[in-house]
Amino acid sequence: xxxxxxxxxxxxxxxxxxxxxxxxxxxxxxFTDDVVYRDPRFPAYEGKTALKVYLQQVAGENQxxxxxxxxxxxxxxxxQAAVEWMVKTGMxxxxxxFEFSGAAFVKxxxxxxxxxxxxxxxxxxxxxxx
Numbered sequence: 001x002x003x004x005x006x007x008x009x010x011x012x013x014x015x016x017x018x019x020x021x022x023x024x025x026x027x028x029x030x031f032t033d034d035v036v037y038r039d040p041r042f043p044a045y046e047g048k049t050a051l052k053v054y055l056q057q058v059a060g061e062n063q064x065x066x067x068x069x070x071x072x073x074x075x076x077x078x079x080q081a082a083v084e085w086m087v088k089t090g091m092x093x094x095x096x097x098f099e100f101s102g103a104a105f106v107k108x109x110x111x112x113x114x115x116x117x118x119x120x121x122x123x124x125x126x127x128x129x130x
Contacts (some may be wrong), residue, residue, distance in 0.1 A: 003111030007076035022060035066090025
């Protein structure tokens with residue numbers, strides 16, 4: 001069986017997030033043991049043990065916000081992918097559905113994600129907490 005590409009792995013991760021399965025063992029298995037995962041809100045998570053803690057937090061956030069991750073653009077070449085995304089939530093802000101967009105870079109090795117780096121305006125969450 002051929003190894004998954006970075007774009008395929010990014011899609012599997014999106015599906016896990018949308019199904020509120022970020023903390024499922026099958027989601028953690030998408031990553032290499034030495035993964036580096038970057039969320040702009042935190043220092044980098046290095047390795048599966050650290051990533052597991054992060055994914056448990058994300059699972060709670062995704063469930064609470066009722067997120068729907070939509071990929072609006074994917075540019076990929078084998079073991080690398082750049083993804084533009086929009087997160088639509090079940091929450092409202094100032095009378096409108098709360099949505100925000102960002103991008104991520106994904107690298108794969110041996111059919112698993114070895115690097116994920118997300119970019120988005122974290123200040124948008126301050127408006128929600130506001």
